[in-house]
Amino acid sequence: MADVGLLAGVSAITVSRAFKTPDKVTSELRDRIRGAAQSLGYVPNRAASALAAARSMNIVVLIPSLTNLVFVDLLAGIHDVLHPRGYQELIGITRYAAAEEERLLGSYLEFQPDGLLITGIDHQPAAWRRLERLGRPVVHMMELMTGRPDACSVGLSQEAAGAALARHFLARGYKRPGFVAVQLDPRALARGAGYRAVLQEAGLYDPARELMVPDPSSISLGAELLGRLLDQAPDCDAIFFCNDDLAQGALFQCRRRGIEVPGQLAIAGFNDLPASAWCAPSLTTIATPRYEIGRVSAEMLLTLLDGKEPAARQVDLGFALAEREST
16 A cells, blocks of 8 residues: 555545545545555455454345336445445345345354444244344345334335235226236235235225235236236226336237226236336326435444444335326
């Protein structure tokens, strides 16, 4: 660092700051230091830096999938907060499996991360014990830890979102609505629970109009499950799919089968993926603030790492009903 500083005309401390907390150095100075480092072939020793600062500058981020755009948006919000502070993300893919989450926790904790950002709150008892004994800040994302007020979480009420979609169907006059869920992770099940409760209260719930399978969500699966649900409940006049890609597949399949949407069958999804507004007809869905959840979660984690108390440990960022042509 002394050599880089001499070439760049700054102190070794400034060189260190440029690499550790680049947001605290002007862009002109940062570029000059990095140019000097590149010309000298200097690469910061992260292990030595971690020992000196008692921080690894690593943050573990566990998400269920990298193929689902929901979690890509979440990662973008996280990265945009952590990167300027000099942190790097250690990303683990749990594949919606508790055993894989437990394995990843054991593996990544060997890197002595400064904190963890974890999707969901449905951990196995062993994972909970590991997190509670960790001694490092943990923020849960996408769901709210209402039963653990001392824990930190940023997300939305999945159950309330499902209920809002059901009320939308009722307001539009649909009397025989169905529900399709896949993967059967806690968030999808919570959406279904909220949706089901509203229909039960209205006296319109029929278990024959529900289809729930553990397969991964996809457009092709949505097309297939539309046919399966209509085979077992041909009187459905509306269907809530727990993910937008499923609903998009159902729209394509309706067109192939000559089913008029929404004239014969209304279709709705969840998450408001980018293509949903451009389907024909455009898809009614629940818009969720994935990027903001990632951003706020990362900011909360940094607050904890700075030894401060966040303004709130439970942050509900809500959702919005995007009413479009498909209903």
